[in-house]
Amino acid sequence: MIDTNNITKDEQFFGIVQEGKFKVFAPQRLEGDLVRLTPMAEKEAKSPESDEIDLSGYEGKIIEVSGEASSGWIYSAKVVEEAGPVLSDFLRKVFCKEDVTKKKCALVIGHKKDSPGGLNEKNNINEFEFNEKLVPLIEEKVKNTNVQRVYRRTYAGLPGDINSLGADFVVGLHCNTGDGTVSGSEVSYHHKSLKGRILAEILLKHLTACLELPDRGAKTRSAEDKGGYLLCYTEAPCVIAEPFFIDNDEDLTRAMKDLDGLAEAFAKALDEFSAALKVEEQEHSIAV
Numbered sequence: 033m034i035d036t037n038n039i040t041k042d043e044q045f046f047g048i049v050q051e052g053k054f055k056v057f058a059p060q061r062l063e064g065d066l067v068r069l070t071p072m073a074e075k076e077a078k079s080p081e082s083d084e085i086d087l088s089g090y091e092g093k094i095i096e097v098s099g100e101a102s103s104g105w106i107y108s109a110k111v112v113e114e115a116g117p118v119l120s121d122f123l124r125k126v127f128c129k130e131d132v133t134k135k136k137c138a139l140v141i142g143h144k145k146d147s148p149g150g151l152n153e154k155n156n157i158n159e160f161e162f163n164e165k166l167v168p169l170i171e172e173k174v175k176n177t178n179v180q181r182v183y184r185r186t187y188a189g190l191p192g193d194i195n196s197l198g199a200d201f202v203v204g205l206h207c208n209t210g211d212g213t214v215s216g217s218e219v220s221y222h223h224k225s226l227k228g229r230i231l232a233e234i235l236l237k238h239l240t241a242c243l244e245l246p247d248r249g250a251k252t253r254s255a256e257d258k259g260g261y262l263l264c265y266t267e268a269p270c271v272i273a274e275p276f277f278i279d280n281d282e283d284l285t286r287a288m289k290d291l292d293g294l295a296e297a298f299a300k301a302l303d304e305f306s307a308a309l310k311v312e313e314q315e316h317s318i319a320v
């Protein structure tokens with residue numbers, strides 16, 4: 033006789049990873065449910081929390097999972113595969129209806145792990161590390177904007193990579209460097225972009241209100257200037273944020289003291305500019 037208790041009937045699930053949980057698209061009976069994943073079988077005596085699959089590496093991605101669904105969990109769960117970009121785009125449009133009405137911001141982490149930009153020697157922290165820490169906090173706090181995190185592969189390929197995402201606007205995250213004593217916040221935009229200037233002014237307003245460092249202004253850059261290449265060759269309005277000087281110990285201390293506050297300032301600026309873009313869409317009143 034077959035012991036039916038030992039038969040596992042694995043099912044396939046499609047969904048998106050949101051804030052570490054798996055939001056189910058299919059099968060339909062579970063559509064919209066947020067579930068958690070464990071490799072444990074349901075019958076095991078332990079609580080599934082003790083062996084939850086960490087989905088943080090899949091944040092924002094659409095994945096296929098196999099397993100058995102039961103009361104908020106998928107047991108015997110396995111991540112089968114990550115959907116490719118074309119399928120992901122399609123599924124997102126079908127299932128994440130709120131997402132298509134939101135403006136998309138490409139949030140670009142300046143520099144790379146192996147060429148990390150400006151450095152604060154005393155605290156041994158560089159631009160790349162600082163901004164990589166900041167980005168998840170911004171993503172958490174943003175309300176009305178789809179944030180797409182972008183890492184730099186090569187500087188030459190960066191505008192093309194960003195353009196392929198179809199973002200509505202672009203924010204590059206950097207820190208300034210000087211002689212160790214210069215202090216303040218600035219945001220740059222391309223000299224021909226009116227929307228870039230508006231975004232720069234909105235962002236700078238929130239950054240200076242948060243950090244209370246000297247306001248160095250919204251600055252124009254042309255293609256030849258530092259950072260101008262990115263500002264010039266991205267199709268969407270683009271700014272480069274330098275909220276403080278990383279080689280100035282006092283500036284860095286100010287920024288590190290309230291990282292959540294700084295992330296909140298970015299999030300507010302992103303949402304404010306998204307709202308402005310929506311108004312503009314209705315009125316067609318702002319020229320590019």
Ligand SMILES: [Zn+2]
Nearest residue numbers: 142149206207
């Ligand atoms: Zn930089």
